[in-house]
Amino acid sequence: MASTSPRPPLMALDEALSRLLAAATPNVGIESVSTFEADGRVLAQDVVSALTVPPRDNSSMDGYAVRVADCTAPGAVLRVAQRIPAGTVGTPLAAGTAARIFTGAQIPEGADAVVMQEDTSALPEEASLGSVRIEIAPAAGQWIRRAGEDVAADDVVLSKGERLTPAGLGLAASVGLAQLQVSKRPRVALLSTGDELVMPGEVSPEAMKPGSIYNSNRFFMRALLQRLGCEVNDLGIVPDRRDATIEALRTASLSNDLIITTGGVSVGEEDHIKAAVEHLGQLDLWSLSMKPGKPFAYGRIGNAHLTGLPGNPVSSFLTFLLLVRPFLLTLQGALRVVPQAIPMRADFDWPRADRRREFLRARRNAAGGLDVFANQSSGVLTSTVWGDGVIDTPAGQPFKAGDTVQFIPFALLLA
Secondary structure, rough: OOOOOOOOOEEEHHHHHHHHHHOOOOOOEEEEHHHHOOOOEEOOOOEEEOOOOOOOOOEEEOEEOOOOHHOOOOEEEEEEEEEEOOOOOOOOOOOOOEEEOOOOOOOOOOOEEEEHHHHHHEEEOOOOOOEEEEEEOOOOOOOOOOOOOEEOOOOEEEEEOOOHHHHEEEHHHHOOOOOOEEOOEEHHHHHEEEEOEEOOOOEEEHOOOOOEEOOOHHHHHHHHHHHHHOOOEEEEEEEEOOOHHHHHHHHHHEEEEEEEEOOOOOOOOOOOHHHHHHHEEEEEOOOOOOOOOOOOEEEEEEEEEEEEEOHHHHHHHHHHHHHHHHHHHHHHOOOOOOOOOOOOOEOEEOOOOOOOOEEEEEEEEOOOOOOOOOOOOOOOOOOHOOOOOOEEEOOOOOEEEOOEEEEEHHHHHHH
């Protein structure tokens, strides 16, 4: 019998992630983009405000600007001396008068409170704007937004390395920025391996050959990459041949920052990714102590990084979210790349802890706890649609209903 050398121990997920992030030196360049188009992009420089927001004290309500000294008791009647819509500037407020004012309008000099319209009664008169009865005794400063309470001049309102959100775009616009300096989009080549793969629309279910399956990985991988702002170069399906795999990887390495493969990274005779990477470049890590997701590889071919993901759809989905997503964000210079797990209550028993770190597809229930999907197979993609996150379960640690577990929502992993 031929002797076989022992397989090296599986690498821990935390070590693999640490090595991946250390290798992801930001090198994708910088470009200026419209603030309208910058959602999801990573800032390449601080956003510093050149102005104060709001620039002057202004009203946060429709109502009346008054002097508190004129309204010391409910029922004070004041002559309405002026009307101040947003975008206009009133005149100084004389004692014994009120100014009709609207949300966002600048507070006139002399006024020290705003009484909202619901707390007043208008008293129309023939002359001018009439009078108003103030039905409450206002407090100084009420319903006034102070100058600079949002942003002060020279404040850093968004920091280099932040990933822009819709709120961040609004904040950048509020300080007058129509363009933002962001990291360029990483160029990512995506390819699937497997002679069993066919594409929806090309072959009907009735015409599929025995053993064939639809290539679901290609669809969610493209969507995940596009959500991260990547330029996706989809190379399609590569046959299960060593020469075809080598040629596809060689071509992809010439013009991409990262190559992502799905399938072909296990130990079978038809799995050619490992050998092809070693032939063309270097393989730095292979096989992880996680479930699902054990067959994972990282290496380099020329100037391109490569991540080899498992072929099973749940394994591919989760290794992307837990490893490739942080890698791509780091490549763009992002500072926060790993989401924080949330302690939650498990509402089920999990007595069969795996020897590997396991990620259980689960979802929150109406009682404030977590339910688990019944079938945790790495081929059951239904679990990722039914669930709204994963429970990060340490190797060899069972738990029971009522225990606190660490939950990572998909909302954080898909943002």
